Amino acid sequence: MYKICVLSGDGIGPEIVNEALKVLNKVGQVFDIKFEFNHALIGGCAYEKYKKPLPDDTVKLAKDSDAVLLGAVGDWKYDTLPPEVRPERALLGIRKELNLFANLRPVMIFDELLDASSLKPEIIKGVDIMIVRELTGDVYFGEPKGIEVRVNEDGVGIRYGYNNMIYSEKEIERIAHSAFLTAQARNKKLCSVDKANVLDVSRLWREIMIDVSKDYPDVELSHMYVDNAAMQLVANPRQFDTIVTGNIFGDILSDEASMISGSLGLLPSASLSDKGSVSLYEPIHGSAPDLRGLNVANPIATILSAAMMLKYSFSNNEAYDVILDAVKNVLKQGFRTKDMFKDGDKLVSTTQMGDAICGEIQK
Ligand code: IPM
Ligand code: MG
Numbered sequence: 610m611y612k613i614c615v616l617s618g619d620g621i622g623p624e625i626v627n628e629a630l631k632v633l634n635k636v637g638q639v640f641d642i643k644f645e646f647n648h649a650l651i652g653g654c655a656y657e658k659y660k661k662p663l664p665d666d667t668v669k670l671a672k673d674s675d676a677v678l679l680g681a682v683g684d685w686k687y688d689t690l691p692p693e694v695r696p697e698r699a700l701l702g703i704r705k706e707l708n709l710f711a712n713l714r715p716v717m718i719f720d721e722l723l724d725a726s727s728l729k730p731e732i733i734k735g736v737d738i739m740i741v742r743e744l745t746g747d748v749y750f751g752e753p754k755g756i757e758v759r760v761n762e763d764g765v766g767i768r769y770g771y772n773n774m775i776y777s778e779k780e781i782e783r784i785a786h787s788a789f790l791t792a793q794a795r796n797k798k799l800c801s802v803d804k805a806n807v808l809d810v811s812r813l814w815r816e817i818m819i820d821v822s823k824d825y826p827d828v829e830l831s832h833m834y835v836d837n838a839a840m841q842l843v844a845n846p847r848q849f850d851t852i853v854t855g856n857i858f859g860d861i862l863s864d865e866a867s868m869i870s871g872s873l874g875l876l877p878s879a880s881l882s883d884k885g886s887v888s889l890y891e892p893i894h895g896s897a898p899d900l901r902g903l904n905v906a907n908p909i910a911t912i913l914s915a916a917m918m919l920k921y922s923f924s925n926n927e928a929y930d931v932i933l934d935a936v937k938n939v940l941k942q943g944f945r946t947k948d949m950f951k952d953g954d955k956l957v958s959t960t961q962m963g964d965a966i967c968g969e970i971q972k
Pocket of ligand 2: 860
């Protein structure tokens with residue numbers, strides 16, 4: 610019996626998580642796995658109730674679970690709240706509390722959706738990339754940070770906003786090991802993305818990547834500046850196998866890379882910590898408050914996140930493959946949620962997409 614902490618969050622979160630739970634239940638029947646789902650609040654909905662986006666009980670439940678499934682957090686109506694209580698802070702908070710330093714973001718191409726991408730099919734066909742994003746450091750968490758008035762030499766006060774892009778060698782070392790192990794299990798090519806031509810933090814990053822590479826002689830390490838990587842991802846994405854990068858570069862590059870696959874609504878992620886600790890699974894997209902309650906959101910990214918849970922937390926590669934195949938079959942049959950829809954496709958709602966995927970789940 611696996612205890613799953615379910616954090617649906619805000620916006621479309623509850624709708625897409627519901628579909629993922631349906632799929633897990635179906636997988637449970639087919640593979641004879643029992644899941645216990647325990648729900649807790651995170652983000653804006655938690656703020657409404659407790660005046661805190663990440664209540665202590667939520668953290669406790671997550672820590673006492675075998676894995677966490679998260680929908681999305683945030684809504685425009687919270688944009689004016691002080692930064693400490695904004696929904697996004699809860700996401701950063703839970704990542705930090707669970708020490709989820711390694712975020713795996715696979716970029717997969719579904720052949721049925723080759724035309725849905727804004728890039729030409731011949732550029733994206735066969736793309737299969739794993740982005741390993743460091744998730745608990747960098748400018749996201751670096752101190753000092755803030756907005757403050759500083760008085761210049763003319764005695765005039767002007768405001769400065771600042772954050773600190775900082776990594777310790779230990780933090781770089783552990784994400785490097787995760788990335789090399791990931792690359793080793795794939796095509797043994799690792800591209801480390803940094804900005805070492807300008808940033809000191811990146812110079813250290815590159816140095817440590819090279820040091821750690823000595824433990825993995827079978828993996829070919831290359832380096833790329835982040836501006837070039839952003840360009841190469843759309844010019845020739847097939848050159849990449851595994852990418853490792855820091856928190857902010859990974860945030861930006863993974864959104865960019867998601868468009869290769871045709872929709873931000875397709876890509877899952879796994880946030881992992883040290884072996885044996887609780888991991889968290891969430892789609893890479895946000896809460897899309899404009900779509901809330903309309904039953905139109907694409908649940909596939911969340912369903913695939915649940916699949917990643919089966920693979921990474923419960924070592925069940927077979928169940929992972931079964932879900933992935935179910936998604937492919939449904940796409941093959943022409944079912945599309947609004948974000949992927951073109952003339953001639955079969956337009957389906959969030960719940961219909963979930964049902965169709967469940968219908969394809971078999972051993
Ligand atoms: C993501 C998101 C988050 C991030 C936001 C919502 C805090 O964009 O998971 O990529 O920046 O990490
Ligand atoms: Mg992001």
